Amino acid sequence: NAGVMQNPRHLVRRRGQEARLRCSPMKGHSHVYWYRQLPEEGLKFMVYLQKENIIDESGMPKERFSAEFPKEGPSILRIQQVVRGDSAAYFCASSLLAGYSYNEQFFGPGTRLTVL
Amino acid sequence: AQTVTQSQPEMSVQEAETVTLSCTYDTSESDYYLFWYKQPPSRQMILVIRQEAYKQQNATENRFSVNFQKAAKSFSLKISDSQLGDAAMYFCAYLEETSGSRLTFGEGTQLTVNP
Secondary structure, three states: OOOOEEEEEEEEOOOOOOEEEEOOOOOOOEEEEEEEEEOOEEEEEEEEEEEOOOEEEOOOOEEEEEEOOOOOOOOEEEOOOOHHHOOOEEEEEEEOOOOOOOOEEEEOOOOEEEEE | EEEEEEOEEEEEEEEEEEEEEOOOOOOOOOOEEEEEEEEOOOOOEEEEEEEEOOOOOOOEEOOEEEEEOOOOOOEEEEEEOOOHHHEEEEEEEEEEEEOOOOEEEEEOEEEEEOO
């Protein structure tokens, strides 16, 4: 059973370009979470999605960032018009269930975004 | 809002010895989960140990154990018989029972293991 997959592992963009980060959850998992890790910091929650629904986006910057988890295919974190401050490692995690009973979040290897 | 604090940015330990990493948290909830994650240089996040707040017994996983003090909101990680492979960044994290979604992480402790 493959783990959480993220691609690309490394992404370089120039200021003003768009960045698309992909996350394929573990087989059978329908809950996806995105976290951002700035240099020398811990991970910060960005957004929680289920298939075709955004459940909690309270950690997402108000502008330029969006996320989706379509019925078919991977979850996508999209950053428009990137700036140098967006340079970070972006982690995706997935879980089997969520809510009132604990379900472990399994993390992918992360995508390191560098904005030149 | 819940916060997690790790007051030790760096720690070091001699191989085969024991080290304790500290973590405190702030919450008004009574039901929650606490975790320690390990992040080696590969940056892969690896779950080390988990503690349910309703359990009084401290969790243990082989050489890893926790000291969970609910009243003090303290959750420390003890690594016994430290090995070179234990060298990594360690993050303490909190998950609220009712939301079951967002993990709140501390800033991390960089552990060095000296041969």
